[in-house]
Amino acid sequence: MDKTRRYGPATTALHVERGTTHERENSPPLFLTSSFRFANAAQAQAVFAGEEAGNLYSRFTNPTVDLFAARVAAMENAEYALATATGMAAVTTVMLSFLSAGEHLVLSRSVFGSTVNIANTLLARMNIGVTRVPLSDLSAWERAITPATRMFLLETPANPTLEMVDLAALAAIARRHGILMVVDNVFCTPCLQRPLELGADLVIHSATKYMDGQGRVLGGVIAGDRQRLTEHVYPFLRNTGASLSPFNAWVLLKGLETLALRMERHCASAARVAAHLAARPELAGAVHYPGLPDHPQRELAARQMSAFGGILCLDLGSRERAHRFMDALQLVIITANLGDSRTLTTHPATTTHAKLTPADRLEAGITDGLVRLSIGLEDVEDILEDLDCALTQL
Numbered sequence: 001m002d003k004t005r006r007y008g009p010a011t012t013a014l015h016v017e018r019g020t021t022h023e024r025e026n027s028p029p030l031f032l033t034s035s036f037r038f039a040n041a042a043q044a045q046a047v048f049a050g051e052e053a054g055n056l057y058s059r060f061t062n063p064t065v066d067l068f069a070a071r072v073a074a075m076e077n078a079e080y081a082l083a084t085a086t087g088m089a090a091v092t093t094v095m096l097s098f099l100s101a102g103e104h105l106v107l108s109r110s111v112f113g114s115t116v117n118i119a120n121t122l123l124a125r126m127n128i129g130v131t132r133v134p135l136s137d138l139s140a141w142e143r144a145i146t147p148a149t150r151m152f153l154l155e156t157p158a159n160p161t162l163e164m165v166d167l168a169a170l171a172a173i174a175r176r177h178g179i180l181m182v183v184d185n186v187f188c189t190p191c192l193q194r195p196l197e198l199g200a201d202l203v204i205h206s207a208t209k210y211m212d213g214q215g216r217v218l219g220g221v222i223a224g225d226r227q228r229l230t231e232h233v234y235p236f237l238r239n240t241g242a243s244l245s246p247f248n249a250w251v252l253l254k255g256l257e258t259l260a261l262r263m264e265r266h267c268a269s270a271a272r273v274a275a276h277l278a279a280r281p282e283l284a285g286a287v288h289y290p291g292l293p294d295h296p297q298r299e300l301a302a303r304q305m306s307a308f309g310g311i312l313c314l315d316l317g318s319r320e321r322a323h324r325f326m327d328a329l330q331l332v333i334i335t336a337n338l339g340d341s342r343t344l345t346t347h348p349a350t351t352t353h354a355k356l357t358p359a360d361r362l363e364a365g366i367t368d369g370l371v372r373l374s375i376g377l378e379d380v381e382d383i384l385e386d387l388d389c390a391l392t393q394l
């Protein structure tokens with residue numbers, strides 16, 4: 001690669017390298033080892049002291065894990081990245097690396113259920129204040145700021161409602177107040193949206209989702225500037241052990257190589273499914289997808305995302321109807337995951353967001369009738385037929 005050139009995410013995922021071993025392998029090797037050997041005791045001492053570069057122990061660094069992080073960093077147009085064991089390890093690591101007792105987090109009302117649970121339990125126990133705000137309401141973010149506010153944390157589009165926020169405008173508010181802005185970019189991946197280019201400070205991912213893309217392993221990543229990550233995040237990861245396993249990193253490297261191609265298909269099929277379902281008279285106004293012409297934030301999505309994503313939601317009016325629809329599906333799989341090669345469905349109110357209070361769920365727009373569909377890579381006609389058949393049985 002020409003180091004002076006900026007390549008696109010598809011090229012980057014294939015070509016960012018950290019050198020080959022003496023075997024001159026063409027594809028990234030798997031360093032499935034917990035620790036690394038030293039030539040002698042003096043070298044062990046020097047590496048531990050940081051006087052000599054080198055791997056020590058895979059909780060600290062591992063070449064396979066480091067290559068995965070380096071490729072994500074390049075794809076996100078970030079200076080640096082660190083990989084974590086899961087997406088939730090990335091969320092928790094960011095919170096605990098940058099927030100201390102007495103400080104304050106402004107959190108979007110529309111985030112993954114476990115992120116809310118951490119804010120309500122762990123952060124509360126540590127005396128870190130949390131204010132939850134409507135994601136798209138910029139003035140609510142600004143009003144929530146106190147002298148103790150250190151961080152904004154959000155997903156856009158949010159899981160599962162697909163609500164979005166103007167990233168550049170929110171980043172301007174964060175910058176004005178000296179607040180760290182963290183974006184969970186799971187629904188988009190760097191192929192569709194690069195929050196750092198719009199002013200965010202850190203991007204996090206559940207690599208479990210589209211980056212793996214075949215529902216096989218868990219992983220996470222945090223991308224941003226090198227100094228912030230090496231000073232604050234690396235010591236936390238190294239000491240707590242929330243780091244990614246080398247095997248999972250190797251699997252995720254395979255996933256990254258096809259990510260851009262898969263995202264094109266996920267997005268094209270999701271757009272087709274959304275338009276097809278929205279055309280059914282009984283679903284008028286019940287299909288949520290940023291690419292639909294009547295989506296209230298379509299213009300914003302078109303501005304900050306290069307495509308509208310692979311996920312859509314249907315509001316079927318009640319839990320009973322949502323469950324009946326899901327149970328009638330033959331091809332689409334009921335599971336608590338997204339971003340898989342197979343089309344998946346989830347009922348957020350009774351699964352991923354079940355631990356939220358009913359009031360919190362409603363505030364976040366997660367109604368009892370809401371069904372999330374993560375559109376896979378099947379022949380789209382087969383997906384449409386399965387959905388149509390299940391709807392007919394309602």
Ligand SMILES: Cc1ncc(COP(=O)(O)O)c(C=O)c1O
Binds near residue numbers: 088155207337
């Ligand atoms: C937006 C978002 N962030 C974080 C996570 C957590 O990721 P993981 O399951 O890899 O811990 C999820 C999981 O569904 C998610 O959807």
